[in-house]
Structure formats: C-alpha cells, structure tokens
Amino acid sequence: MIELESKLELINLDSIRAQLDKTPPLDSFEWQYRQVTESTNADALHLFETNRSPCIALAEMQTGGRGRRGRQWFSPFAKNIYCTIGMLKSTEACNPGLLSIVTGIALAETLAKTGIDGVKLKWPNDLVYQNQKLGGILIESKSITRQNYFFAIGFGINVTMNAEDLAAIPQPATCISLIAGSTISRDRILVEAIRQVVTAVDAFDQSSVSRVMDKFHALDALRGQTITVKSGDGSIRGLNLGINADGQLQLETEQGRQVFSAADISIGSIA
Secondary structure, rough: OOOOOOOOOOHHHHHHHHHHOOOOOOHHHEEEEEEEEOOOOHHHHHHHHHOOOOOOEEEEEOOOOOOOOHHOOOOOOOOOOOEEEEEEEEEEOHHHHHHHHHHHHHHHHHHOOOOOOOOEEEEOOOEEOOEEEEEEEEEEEEOOOOOEEEEEEEEEEEOOOHHHHOOOOOOOOOOHHHHOOOOOOOHHHHHHHHHHHHHHHHHHHHHHHHHHHHHHHHHHHOOEEEEEEEEEOOOHHHHHHHHOOOOOOEEOOOEEEEEEEOOEEEEEOOO
C-alpha cells in the first residue's frame, strides 16, 4: 500500500466514465484503472488481447513507463497523467507517421481548453512549454489483419510536481500546476484529453492530412530554426522545415534536403 501525501488526490474513474461513457465511440470502450502498473501501454495491449475491443488504461504510477527508444518515463505516484487509449484503425485511413502528430495536436488543444495556453509540439512526440518538457507520447501497434492495426496510444502529462520531482527528469521540464499557478484537476484534464484524442484519431484519414500538417506547423516549437538531428547515423545540423505528408521531419542541410522518420532533435535548452 502506498502512503499518500496529504494533498494528493487519486483519479476518480467513476466520475470520468460518467462524463464519457455515453459519447460514441467511447460507449464501446473497456476501462481499466490501477494505482501502480508497469505500463499503461502494456495494459491496453493486454486488454485488447483479452476483450478484442477498444480500451482505456489509466494508472497513478508506472514502474516501467517508457518514452521513445526505450527511455524510462519518470512516473511519481498520483501527480501526473499516465493514460493509454487503445483503438483499432486501418492503415489506409491512418498514416502511422502522423498518428503521434494527431495525438499531440489533440493534447495541445485539450490543455488550451483547460486554460493552459502556449503549449507547443516538438517533433515527433513531445509537448513543450517555453522550451521545457510538459509531456510525451508513445504509440505502439499490433497487426490485426493485413490492413488493420490496434494502436496503443500512450501519453503522459506532468500535472503536479515539486522541484525534486522535476530535477529527476534529465532535461528541462515543467508541469501544469507551475504554468497555471494553481492546481488543475487531473480528472478534468483526462476527460477532455480522452475525448479530444479519441475524436481526432477516429476522424483522421487521408483527406485530413493537409489540415493536420497546417495545425502542426502552427504548433511546432522549432520550425524555422536551425536544429541538430541525432539518429542512428550520427548528428547533422540544418534548418527545420517542418513535416511532410508522411509525418517525417524535413531538414535543409548543406548536403540538401533530408527527411527523418524517427530521430532526436535539439536546439538550445530543448533536448
């Protein structure tokens, strides 16, 4: 049993479900809430194996939460949001390279609706505020048929963290309570985030690619800046031209234009 700090409040699953359960397509979702779990992405994948239905997995703490490239995701108990939305999507209707972008846009719009303006996106999967990391996205998939996949769309958002918590993150980071100057209920953020992400992913198809690109470019924290891109082949610097229709990063370099499907990018204090 974990001893709670006096000001910590647990997620109220019943309240969240009451606000979302009657909203299609969320009325068909399975739900799971755990105080401590290894990974909400793993939970969602297991739920799908068991029930073969879309699902939402929530936790107060992850012991094995991961970011990109297997990096550990710092997960203090009952302070942040750790959520995975599991959805079925066809490859024809969903460009996998843009799915993280669609999710990031939905989360930035969620935070704007809850009073947190100025949240930007850092390709390929980070939420940032004034060059500090606020959250991240990790999407995993499982092939169902030749053209259909189950996507575990995991995201974490820093909500209420103290200086010691933030110092444990190996890059400049912030949280909702610091930005807002007050506490915002995680339940409130989760209701809006789940609604926005499910709606955005469900509606996304090839006809909406250009709109997604435009929205990302407006939210891109590093567009038009000279950045360093680190990939398996080493590092290269160039001008960030934004993303293409496949969700790849476009970089103008001395060797010409290059594109990247996955890489780490940095400039100044953003890592």
